[in-house]
Amino acid sequence: MSPPRKVYVYGAQGHGKVVAELLTAAGDEVVGFIDDGLPAGTPTLHSQVLGGFAALRDSPGALVALGIGANQVRERIAIRLLEAGHQLATVLAPSAIISPSASIGAGTVAMAGVVVNAEARVGRGVILNTGSIVEHECVVSDFAHLSPGAVLGGQARVGRRTHIGLNASVIHLGSVGDDVTVGAGACVVRPIDSGQTVVGVPARPIVKRT
Ligand SMILES: CC(C)(COP(=O)(O)OP(=O)(O)OC[C@H]1O[C@@H](n2cnc3c(N)ncnc32)[C@H](O)[C@@H]1OP(=O)(O)O)[C@@H](O)C(=O)NCCC(=O)NCCS
Known part of the structure; x- marks a missing residue:
């Protein structure tokens, strides 16, 4: 069995919550949520919002799951993450x-x-x-x-x-x-x-x- 991954979830609304629960069910660790529209510290499921995009600044090469339902927004965020050197989970x-x-x-x-x-x-x-x-x-x-x-x-x-x-x-x-x-x-x-x-x-x- 592969070791658990440490994954950030981008998007703390409904879709992001489902994604986080899937990660947990698969044995991965949800580090926290990234959300550009909610204040840092907002409790979400058993975790919290760590901040917006800038919250990943000190985590180069972070593994990030896309928890955004809107297709165009999800694409835009994915491109931004990849350009910043992060990885998509x-x-x-x-x-x-x-x-x-x-x-x-x-x-x-x-x-x-x-x-x-x-x-x-x-x-x-x-x-x-x-x-x-x-x-x-x-x-x-x-x-x-x-x-x-x-x-x-x-x-x-x-x-x-x-x-x-x-x-x-x-x-x-x-x-x-x-x-x-x-x-x-x-x-x-x-x-x-x-x-x-x-x-x-x-x-x-x-x-x-x-
Ligand atoms: C097709 C859709 C995008 C249209 O949304 P909209 O542009 O806001 O359209 P409206 O709600 O104003 O409806 C316009 C007309 O289309 C009809 N209509 C809307 N959705 C319809 C559908 N899925 N099937 C048949 N007719 C539909 C409405 O009854 C309305 O007809 P009327 O003017 O004769 O009353 C939307 O209804 C839809 O089905 N979205 C998919 C939702 C979905 O699956 N979400 C999944 C989330 S995980």
């Missing part, structure tokens, strides 16, 4: 099932009950939320988020920073561009261009009443 729940032929990028979090099947490629800083499924040979790009219960069929592709909503699905061979939001419960059956918000079954661009 990959966090895999003990109950996540990851194929030995799949690849998982640094800073990605796979929560309880996740399944990643053969030869899937999951990028950096991705959130595979509770119970989501990435089928064989899928590609999930950096800083995407699969919400709880989301399912990707075989060889589906999900773009950078794209958010797949609660219980939404992308059929096999489906493709979703960058910076897309797929609404909760939607089913993607046709390619979705970058930048769109789509909802429904089959998923179509959202229409808002004016």
